Amino acid sequence: MAFEQRKSVAAAAVADCYGSKYSSPSKRDLLVRSRRRWVLSTIELEEEKEAQYPFEISQMYNDKIEGKAFRFLLSGEGVPDVFTINENTGAVFAHKKVDREQKPLYHINFDVLDRNTGEQLDKELAFDVEIQDINDNPPKFSFPEITVNVKENIQERFLPVTLVVTDIDKEKTPNSEFDITMVSQSPEEPKIAVQQLEGGLAKLTLKGCFDYDKATKYTIILQAKDHGTKPKTLSSTAVVNLNIVDANTHQPRFKERQYNGEAIEMETIANFLRVAVEDKDTPNTDGWRAKYSIIAGNEEGIYKIETDPETNEGVLSIVKKKNFERTTSINLQIGVKNIEDIFVCAGTNPPTDRANVTIKMVDTNDPPEFEKAIDDTYLKEEAEPGKVLFKPKVIDVDSNVTRYVLLTDPADWVAIDSKTGEIKSTKRMDRESRFVDDENVYTVVIAAIDDGKPPATSTCTVKIHLADINDNTPKLVNNSAVMCGNKVKKVKVRAKDLDANPYSGPFHFSLGDETQKQQWKIEPDYGEEVSLVSQKTLPYLNYSIPLVIMDQQSVAGHDTLQLTVCQCDENDVCRGREPLSTRLGPAGIGLVIAGLLAFLLLLIALLCKFGPDKIEFLPQDEGNQTLIQYNQEGGSSPCTTEPNFFQSQVDNMAVTDGQMDTMQIDTERPYDVNRYNSSVSTMVQKG
Secondary structure, eight states, rough: HHHHHHHHHHHHHHHHHHHHSSSOGGGGGOOOEEETEEEEEEEETTTTTOOOSSSSEEEEOOOOOOTEEEEEEEEETTTTTTTEETTTTTTEEEOSSSTTTSEEEEEEEEEETTTTTTBSSSSSEEEEEEOOSSSSOOOOOOEEEEEEEEEETOOEEEEEEEEEEEOOOOOOOTTTOEEEEEEESSSOSEEEEEOGGGGEEEEEEEOOOOOOOOSSSEEEEEEEEOOOOOSOOOOEEEEEEEEEEEOSSOEEEOOEEEEEEEEEEOOOOEEEEEEEEOOOOOSSSSSTSSEEEEEESOTTTTHHHHHOTTTTTTEEEOOOOSOOOSSSEEOOOOEEEEESSOOOOSSSOOOOOOEEEEEEEEEOOOEEEEOOOOEEEEEEEOTTTOEEEEOEEOOSSSSSSEHHHHEOOTTOOOEEEEETOOEEEEEEOOOSSTSSSTTTEEEEEEEEESSSSSSOOEEEEEEEEEEOSOOOOOOSSOEEEETTTTSSEEEEEEEEOOOOOOSSSSSSEEEGGGGGGTTTTSSOEEEEEEEEESSSSOSSSEEEEEEEOOOTOOOOOEEEEEEEEEOOOTEEEOOOOOOOHHHHHHHHHHHHHHHHHHHHHHEEEHHHHHOTTTTOOOOOOOOOOOOOOTTTTTTOOOSSSOOOOOOOOOOEEEETTTEEEEOHHHHHHHEEEEHHHHOOOOOOOOO
């Protein structure tokens, strides 16, 4: 009995809380479990409701309160700022208007407590207050006014304008659904419309073409209006400003139809002639800037036309020389268009505008013309003089050649016949001469001069290719060497031959004196470089070793290697005499300087007394020569003299054709054998 009564009371409480006064029949549901609370149902409250506040929105009741001192308690969202409850009666009140767009749903906790002990009499309960939407927000454009630049030559269909409209009323209801329409357009032509897309987007469309000459700015007013009915439909507007940017809708046209000029043949002339055009498009835009071309008459590419960026004129230039047999008129046809393609709204594009240019090319005295500007001839070196090397072929359409001149002949090897231009050799030509290049070519330049007024000249380069003969014998690259007798028993020997293959190396080496074979041997005896090997221990002396060197054609060259054998220290430096400054000492050096000063004073005194014309000097002799005694017995005789060592750096030694010309003696430094032997002359002087 008690259970049935409680069930009846609970049902009555639910029915009382959500009667027809506060809720639709669809909201009368059984208790819904939400975590630890029982959510009774949802109370609907209209946003912005016009009422006298506080305004009762519901009545709470619980079957646990019979016969007990109790009180109701609310907590949760909007309590107590927006919602409160009478703790004695359970009446729920709203204290002010609510905005659904700020908060569409409030979740509120509902508790029943013992008034005296504060003990919870029933399980935790809850209810939701759902805010009902009204049409209180108009659809709005994202930008109430926008300005867009549009090219005049834009094609029909969409303009580059996108509009975004939003309505914050409840989604998928008439309150948030809207239409976008055109209110006005100024000017009215061409026709612009609005096309609404999904997602609140809209684009402007164009039918026809803009004309910059008629209108440069358009103002369009658009409206967005919703479908709501309470209290009425709402709307907003936006303004779109279109600035029309000029495009190429006008063809450039020449100011004149005929241009004339005059030029001298065989000359290149920049900025020879200028032409001008008119264009009604906006200056300094690609629709105004001219682009010129030569349509006809320039098949040989002699002329070029370009645009002057400052004046927009066409600049005609002569860029290639041409010889005309007589004064001639050249007719060119030129055309012009703009950098930007022309736009025509309806119909076909107009043809390119054209003009004619007549150029009078004045004939002048043309120079003689050699059949070849560069010609070749061939000769063996050392050939007998008097051979005809070259005879030119020359054409002159305007006059006659009167004479030929030899312009370049660096070695003075040839002569030219001034009437025929025939070139003959006057001396034997040496392929190894410094006047012959690395490709064995000797170059001569001649000129032909005509009888025109003024005379004209042209030149021809004659390349004389010299074939090699075996006219040079092999020689030592360096005919002096030093060997550290206390460390090694051989020295490297290298040969050279100024001739080319097959008249040069590799070479065959042999000793030039049979008696030397007891002391020396060569291994290997064939190649560019061989080793001279001592067969027995040598005294520290100077040696003179004759050598025979044969090239590939068995032509022999005879040379002598001057070899110094010495004792070297750990740095491969010959141990020689003390430096001259050490031997003389400070006093000796002072005497030498004093003697030089005395001689200089005596010479000045003689000049002052007799004058330079009265003093006669004795002729110089050939100089004192020192004969070095070499060991001709293969090193078997005893050493009776102290060896004469060169105390010089190799860097101060000059070698020409394998012979040592001069050597500066540096007595302050020991002689470095490695540096001496490694110095090999690589400069082979031709001739």
